[in-house]
Amino acid sequence: MAVAPPEKILKELADLWVTEGKQEAGVAAHGVLRACTMTLIAITEDREDPADLGETIAALMPEHPARTIVIRLTGAGERSIAQRVFAQCWMPFGQRRQICCEQVEITCSDASLGDVPSVVLPLEVPDLPVFLWCRSPRLLAMPEFPALAAMAHRVVVDSGALADAPAALRRLADEAAGGMVLGDLAWTRLTRWRQTLAQVFEDPRHAARLTGSARVTVCDLGAVTTRALYMGTWVAGALHAAGVTTTVHVRTRAQETSVELECGGFHARLERQDDHLASTADGLSQLTLLPKPTDYLLLREELGIVHRDPVFSSTLESAARFSFVTD
Amino acid sequence: MPPENPFQDPLRFERRVPPCAVVIFGANGDLTKRKLLPALYRLAYDRRLAPGFAIVGTSRTPLTDDQFREKMKEAVAAFSEDTKLDEDLWKTFAEGLHYVAGDIGDAALYQRIGEKLAHLDQSHQTGGNVLFYLSTQPSQYALAAKGIGAAGLQHGSGWRRLVVEKPFGHDLASARELSDRLHEVFDESAIFRIDHYLGKETVQNILAFRFGNGIFEPLWNRRYINHIEITAAESIGVEGRGAYYQEAGALADMIQNHLLQVMATIAMEPCASFRATSVRDERSKLLRSMKPMTADEIRQNSVAGQYGAARIGGEDIPGFRQEPGVNPASTTDTYAAVTLCVENWRWAGVPFYVRTGKRLPKRVTEIAIHFNQAPLAIFDGELADGTPNLLIVRIQPEEGISLKFLSKRPGAGMKLRPVSMDFNYGSSFGERSPSAYETLLLDALLDDATLYTRQDMVEASWAVVEPIQNVWREESIDFPNYAAGTWGPDAADAMLARRGHTWRKP
Numbered sequence: 001m002a003v004a005p006p007e008k009i010l011k012e013l014a015d016l017w018v019t020e021g022k023q024e025a026g027v028a029a030h031g032v033l034r035a036c037t038m039t040l041i042a043i044t045e046d047r048e049d050p051a052d053l054g055e056t057i058a059a060l061m062p063e064h065p066a067r068t069i070v071i072r073l074t075g076a077g078e079r080s081i082a083q084r085v086f087a088q089c090w091m092p093f094g095q096r097r098q099i100c101c102e103q104v105e106i107t108c109s110d111a112s113l114g115d116v117p118s119v120v121l122p123l124e125v126p127d128l129p130v131f132l133w134c135r136s137p138r139l140l141a142m143p144e145f146p147a148l149a150a151m152a153h154r155v156v157v158d159s160g161a162l163a164d165a166p167a168a169l170r171r172l173a174d175e176a177a178g179g180m181v182l183g184d185l186a187w188t189r190l191t192r193w194r195q196t197l198a199q200v201f202e203d204p205r206h207a208a209r210l211t212g213s214a215r216v217t218v219c220d221l222g223a224v225t226t227r228a229l230y231m232g233t234w235v236a237g238a239l240h241a242a243g244v245t246t247t248v249h250v251r252t253r254a255q256e257t258s259v260e261l262e263c264g265g266f267h268a269r270l271e272r273q274d275d276h277l278a279s280t281a282d283g284l285s286q287l288t289l290l291p292k293p294t295d296y297l298l299l300r301e302e303l304g305i306v307h308r309d310p311v312f313s314s315t316l317e318s319a320a321r322f323s324f325v326t327d
Numbered sequence: 328m329p330p331e332n333p334f335q336d337p338l339r340f341e342r343r344v345p346p347c348a349v350v351i352f353g354a355n356g357d358l359t360k361r362k363l364l365p366a367l368y369r370l371a372y373d374r375r376l377a378p379g380f381a382i383v384g385t386s387r388t389p390l391t392d393d394q395f396r397e398k399m400k401e402a403v404a405a406f407s408e409d410t411k412l413d414e415d416l417w418k419t420f421a422e423g424l425h426y427v428a429g430d431i432g433d434a435a436l437y438q439r440i441g442e443k444l445a446h447l448d449q450s451h452q453t454g455g456n457v458l459f460y461l462s463t464q465p466s467q468y469a470l471a472a473k474g475i476g477a478a479g480l481q482h483g484s485g486w487r488r489l490v491v492e493k494p495f496g497h498d499l500a501s502a503r504e505l506s507d508r509l510h511e512v513f514d515e516s517a518i519f520r521i522d523h524y525l526g527k528e529t530v531q532n533i534l535a536f537r538f539g540n541g542i543f544e545p546l547w548n549r550r551y552i553n554h555i556e557i558t559a560a561e562s563i564g565v566e567g568r569g570a571y572y573q574e575a576g577a578l579a580d581m582i583q584n585h586l587l588q589v590m591a592t593i594a595m596e597p598c599a600s601f602r603a604t605s606v607r608d609e610r611s612k613l614l615r616s617m618k619p620m621t622a623d624e625i626r627q628n629s630v631a632g633q634y635g636a637a638r639i640g641g642e643d644i645p646g647f648r649q650e651p652g653v654n655p656a657s658t659t660d661t662y663a664a665v666t667l668c669v670e671n672w673r674w675a676g677v678p679f680y681v682r683t684g685k686r687l688p689k690r691v692t693e694i695a696i697h698f699n700q701a702p703l704a705i706f707d708g709e710l711a712d713g714t715p716n717l718l719i720v721r722i723q724p725e726e727g728i729s730l731k732f733l734s735k736r737p738g739a740g741m742k743l744r745p746v747s748m749d750f751n752y753g754s755s756f757g758e759r760s761p762s763a764y765e766t767l768l769l770d771a772l773l774d775d776a777t778l779y780t781r782q783d784m785v786e787a788s789w790a791v792v793e794p795i796q797n798v799w800r801e802e803s804i805d806f807p808n809y810a811a812g813t814w815g816p817d818a819a820d821a822m823l824a825r826r827g828h829t830w831r832k833p
Contacts (some may be wrong), residue, residue: 194339194340199336207331
């Protein structure tokens with residue numbers, strides 16, 4: 001099976017708009033609105049439920065309207081590559097006009113992965129950012145990965161899906177050092193935690209107590225995760241910048257997810273409690289919403305960042321060589 | 328200098344409120360229930376508030392803290408349009424809700440508020456930071472400020488700020504008088520005069536559109552723009568606010584504040600930075616550049632209207648004078664249209680037509696920028712020489728920007744037709760937009776006055792509007808002069824026709 005030439009795919013996309021426009025004109029006079037702010041390339045395993053990915057992409061479109069190119073990997077087998085083109089449309093609540101975004105789906109075997117860039121590059125929307133969302137952990141180790149990553153301005157991975165957290169961080173740090181602009185959903189999952197901890201130190205009286213040495217304890221479920229290592233490194237890095245020496249303890253627990261910071265008699269603790277994040281600092285507690293971090297919520301945040309994320313980059317670099325106390 | 332927070336990540340973290348307390352005067356009123364509490368709860372929902380954030384409500388009605396919390400919970404449940412009430416989150420939020428009953432003219436009230444704030448500083452670690460919000464009758468603003476001052480509450484271990492709702496006076500003298508009273512207690516930098524129009528996402532988007540793009544600003548002047556229309560139309564009547572409205576009128580209620588601020592945003596010079604002082608200086612300069620009109624000019628360039636009864640969609644709609652609480656002989660304007668001129672190099676000779684009214688055919692607020700026609704008509708056909716480009720900035724509903732231009736019709740021959748290129752703000756970005764009160768409250772708590780009105784702007788606006796009010800009072804206008812459900816009096820059409828223009832029907 002061979003993929004159609006890019007001109008044919010682009011022609012199919014153009015025809016799609018004409019068809020959508022005509023269909024819509026038959027129903028109401030308000031037409032179809034075409035919106036596009038980026039190209040989103042999602043690489044996923046063919047065995048994954050397409051409905052899951054489809055729902056995530058559909059949810060992202062209102063905020064990040066994009067030409068989406070989904071590459072489905074069929075695994076081992078003969079060289080094969082095929083594509084189809086379709087549109088995703090929705091009617092925003094209270095609006096009269098339908099919004100549509102175009103989607104190209106490419107299915108290919110591992111043996112044809114090397115052909116993908118030549119098909120995808122001409123399909124990227126000119127002048128707009130290109131994001132590559134790598135949902136397949138095994139792809140990171142494949143020789144074709146650098147060429148695929150080079151198609152995008154920013155590559156989003158999920159180190160949480162990789163075995164051996166310290167090794168995963170070293171691998172990602174190497175890619176970043178080589179110039180790849182990376183995002184990691186394991187890091188994105190920490191934003192609300194980090195923001196809540198930062199909020200504690202918006203009070204200058206609390207910030208003033210960050211002196212001398214500190215102890216940070218990160219508890220996560222099951223095994224040592226990249227998420228826990230990121231958190232410990234980020235806190236230690238921030239404290240280091242404030243002149244505080246820090247020891248980081250990473251613990252695995254069956255049920256508890258928490259972060260604890262002790263410094264000069266000051267004590268702050270964050271803990272997940274079902275769908276909430278409970279924080280306690282200096283005897284004052286607060287409860288904020290902490291919904292389950294779905295792919296949609298995580299991607300929604302990552303797609304808002306086009307360039308290198310300096311805080312993440314420095315944390316990744318440090319986390320790859322940081323020494324933790326684990327138990 | 329206080330130590331910096333080492334845990335910042337501005338790329339990902341939202342702006343968040345430092346530890347503080349908000350004191351709401353008029354806490355049992357409609358504005359508190361419909362706007363302020365839902366906005367503050369939403370800020371808590373979005374994790375914008377500091378742990379220990381506290382609200383002290385005050386009004387004459389005797390209530391316990393628990394009764395106040397229950398009332399506010401009902402208000403948040405009823406008036407938060409797109410925020411669900413999370414019971415656990417509400418419980419934490421409600422722990423910060425407190426109530427002090429008392430008369431706004433009674434010095435003892437302020438003593439009790441002071442004691443409550445001191446207690447909250449200890450128990451909630453508010454750092455002595457307090458935002459006073461006057462959500463009362465305008466006649467009580469000066470009284471409340473005086474009470475705060477007499478009790479010494481304008482000073483403390485943290486910052487103290489005051490938020491005031493419009494109207495800021497009913498003419499230039501009363502605006503100055505109010506300002507003087509407020510300045511006896513608070514410095515101008517601590518006074519936040521709220522104009523909720525400026526908090527609307529799309530009004531802020533005007534700044535992004537003009538100053539974030541390089542292609543529009545070169546066209547933004549008298550050389551390319553022929554005239555500008557600003558319309559704020561409401562399809563509803565006075566909706567039970569007849570008694571208040573007949574004291575104000577459309578000119579004072581809408582044009583003096585909201586629409587002149589919108590006009591200043593659309594016409595101001597580029598500012599050097601997006602800092603409060605810089606942006607507000609340019610808005611203020613624009614307002615001060617508006618040409619004051621003589622009585623004769625006012626008669627030529629302004630139209631007052633009042634709606635009369637009509638039948639709309641099979642329903643009998645009463646005229647303004649038949650509305651409950653309205654004097655049957657009221658001469659209040661429910662419609663106002665004014666031609667304004669800006670005396671600077673950019674806008675000299677470009678008329679700004681500003682209109683607002685109640686009981687117009689639809690609810691719409693928009694700015695229509697009419698460009699000059701192409702200098703030479705080279706195409707044949709009916710539209711070839713008579714359809715100038717039009718840029719529409721829609722503020723509500725369906726916020727967005729449309730550009731109208733001519734395009735060739737498909738087929739043989741060179742026939743042109745107008746087409747519209749639309750950017751729809753709400754649907755291009757599906758993300759929920761914060762309400763104007765969320766934006767403005769957050770700004771005030773963060774000491775960002777960019778979207779707030781300053782006293783010199785208030786005075787400049789009154790300097791334009793007051794002479795019009797005075798002439799209208801002297802004239803004997805035959806009200807009602809437009810039927811409910813129409814686009815206003817014929818005189819408004821005649822006003823534009825004198826310059827060869829017509830109103831758009833949005």
